[in-house]
Amino acid sequence: MAHGGGGRATAELIADLFQHHLTNPILDQGNDAALLPPVAGRLVMSTDGHVISPIFFPGGDIGSLAVHGTLNDVAMAGAEPLYLTVGFILEEGFPLADLEKIVISMARAAEAAGVPIVTGDTKVVEKGKGDGVFITTTGLGVVPDGVHVSVERAEPGQAILLSGSLGDHGVAILSKRENLEFETEIRSDSAALHTLVAGMISAAPGIAVLRDPTRGGLAATLNEIARTAKVGIHLEENAIPIKADVKAACELLGLDPLYVANEGKMVCLCEPGDADAVLAAMRAHPLGRDAALIGTVTEDDAHLVEMETEIGGVRVVDWLAGEQLPRIC
Amino acid sequence: MTVTATHVRIKGLVQGVGFRPFVWHLAREEGLTGHVLNDADGVLAEIFGAADRQQRFLERLRCEAPPLSEIVSVETAVLAGPFSPPPQDFQIVESVEGPATTGIVPDAATCPACVADIFDPANRRHGYAFTNCTHCGPRLSIVTSIPYDRASTSMAAFKMCPECQSEYDDPADRRFHAQPNACPACGPQLWAEAEGTRIETADPIRWAASRLAAGEIIALKGLGGFHLAVDATNDAAVARLREKKKRPHKPLAVMVRDLEQARTICHVSDREAALMEDRAAPIVLLRLRAKSAEKPALSGHLAPGLDQCGLMLPATPLHHLLIAAVPGPLVMTSGNRSEDPQVITNEDARRNLGQIADGFLMHDREIVNRLDDSVMRADRGGPVILRRARGHAPAPLALNNGFQTCPSVLAMGGELKSTFCQLRQASAVVSQHMGDLESRPVLEDYEKTLTLYRQLYDFEPDRIAVDLHPDFVSTQAGRRLAADLHIPLIEVQHHHAHLAACMAEHGLPPDSDPVLGVVLDGSGLGSDGTIWGGEFLFGGYKGFERAGHFLPIALPGGAAAAREPWRNLVAHLRAAFGTDWSPSSASSSLSPIFTGKTVSVIEHLIDSGLNTPMASSAGRLFDAVAAALGICATRQSYEGQTGVLLEALARPYLSQATAYPVDISSGTPGMLSWEVMWEALLGDLKRGTAPGLISARFHLGLIKAISEMATHIAGDRNIRTIALSGGVLQNAILAGGLYEQLSAQGFDVLVPGKLPANDGGLSLGQAAIAAVT
């Protein structure tokens, strides 16, 4: 594709492509700004830029990821997502066929989630000024009355639930990017979590904290919670679900699955009395089948995340300054 | 007769060790009058009497000082008379309060007089497990704060009976002011426990002895923590302990009744015997005797694959009584679950050791500070400490006087085998070994101990020193502390700290001439952002130049490479022979090592650099060589396993082996690389050469190449002093060989002895560097 004035034909092609695949009544109004019907309740809004290599990977692509990522950010506020917007930045020369695949994937993801993409924009930059394709999505949602999900609500005694196995996304991306061959193909867990969240909230409206452990993995997410809410976190290694193939791949690569990214998993903190109900609600949903109680919030002046290991030690799960440099002398 | 008077100031470890009653005795014997007291600077005496008597007093003061004391200095000043009237007698005066600088002495093994007491049926302490006196017993392990008196120890819970009190009050008694003084009537009590209930028995020690004889595992509360004991001659019992403790191979320490029993198991030289009998009563590494029909034979599971075993003598009355009640030696390993530190409370013992031990010997005196057993070795150059804790910490280390005027430094140490160091006025107090800070309980210990030491020594640092590695827990703790105290934070390169620790221990001054540091280590973060570990550092405290190093080799999977030796073999062979090398083209003797392993992924990591830093590590070279010999190729079960196994294998072949060749490039920096060594080694493997001979050739090759490189660098720069350090230097063949080679070249060779060469000594080096920076 071409950019700038000479790319008029291309611009039209792109417009047609979006029109064709993303069709819905609001987008179809054809205005620069989407006109939305009145909404009752507290609104939440989140935006995320998506940059990923490779663009297509087992279990998804940058399109579905851009939809899921933002829907999940909205859902982690305890909200029901209503609308999405999308902004594309394309590098000159990016294959139109790939773009179409991405747009179709976004359309499918949005449709499956029941959340329309109501407005969008595309820019093409000169060759060498981008890396194929960047996608920014914004999500708007509404929080049900009586729901207050926020990191500051983390308190000692609360149960920590995890919706499923760790590390699938990060290992899938890495294997694809590096052409690593494992016995079985590891697929990204990229998925929209808001219907799972809705089920959990109807089971226990008092849920305190929801977080999706994306970049930096579970370790970064829990450390962030511990520092922000000034609490400690105690984990049980035995209880943390990790698929055998992901575990084996991590071992081989020397990665700690606790630090590997996820795109379809969530951590939930709730009162211990609600834990069973929330866990049942999670397990009743296809995305929460492997949900588990993995630990508890503790009182801890050092605000540390600690983990009781399989062989009974208790290790500190640090917040790393950078990449995992070996610390063994 | 003219009465003159002298003011005597004694500095050093002179409090809580019976120093004042010693002075009192001495003064009376010499017919002197006056007084003695404790104050913030140590002990102060004023003596009145004939000049010649005073002279004799001062001479005897130094040579007859109490066993636990350590005199740093005695300063005298003549008091101007006349004295009207001079004092009529000699008195011990109450302590004068003030800021503390005298610190606390290390715990000491039971003295012969106390041992005699507990085995004397007529003595009121017969069979009493908590007997002690001013010359022995717990110190650091029971102290909660200063000043060091009974109220600030875990003995505060026990009120002395009139008899004990009168001993305590009587300057003529061995137990005068012995803070933990106790007897069966008033002191801590011992009991036996199994499955959560107390055993009804009048003699818990006899009960435990009979369980041990039956092959069971007993957890007993020692001086600085719980031990797990089993009959060391019982194969099945030792195997069961290993299984339960999830410690498959790491050597287990053994307690013997006496030197005679030790000699039935190991070769014990006079110097080794002296080390065992030292008041610290450390674990001493000794050469195992060849197997014989002699009794008692030790279980083969104690130190698999090794030719050495760690033996120690009983250090407390409880250990004396127990070992006397069993026929043979006992395994005495630290009481903990696999990754945890040694347990110190009864509650944790029940919770964490309940799955391991069949029964407990417990008591009601609290262990305040955890102290692992110290581990030592007697090298030709003198005693070498491998782990420094019980009996050694917190004894201060005197540095060169040039450090007198330097700012005070708190150095936070490394990540593994952590210690911290308080340096002030040319004296360095290094904490006991605490273990790996990744473990939460160890981290808590570290923080608690840091707080205690700062209080015990009234220590306010001017600076904080940390390792360069940003993710070390100790680095982060130091960073926070420096911010809280608004003092400078100084980051010290890991191997520079190893070098400085060796210099400081040997008394080199802050403005020392440059030396050459040969640091052989696992890995540490280098100044250039890569991983270092086989380093030739030219310089001193104030800075260094990386004059040479081992060839950087990929560490595939980062820390995973330190656990799995085969990864290093792949990396080394690929570095030596390029992409031509592959496991399928490798000699057939290597192929079994790679079966079932995803070599292609490791090769990909090496080629792409994904999670694969470059490291000039000496430790990983040992891993690669071990893997090539099929030794723990898949996984090491304890840190340094490849090193000790290779060492044990090599020892019998050293005299007949020739060194492997090593490439030495003399550029700047100089570089040791391993291609020709691997060619020779693979050739040996192909010919079916004995692994021990291969290991010996490897050791000799390293010694030769390192010596040549060191000589070359030193020659270029006119250096006379070479300091050796780093964890890999705990290999006795390497340390001994380098020492000999370099000494023979006329160098002054410094080797760590008072502090471990590994990261246990790091904090001293960090402190010395920060003090002069």
Ligand SMILES: [Fe+3]
């Ligand atoms: Fe080190």
Ligand SMILES: [Mg+2]
């Ligand atoms: Mg966002």
Ligand SMILES: [Zn+2]
């Ligand atoms: Zn004694």
Ligand SMILES: [Zn+2]
């Ligand atoms: Zn008593």
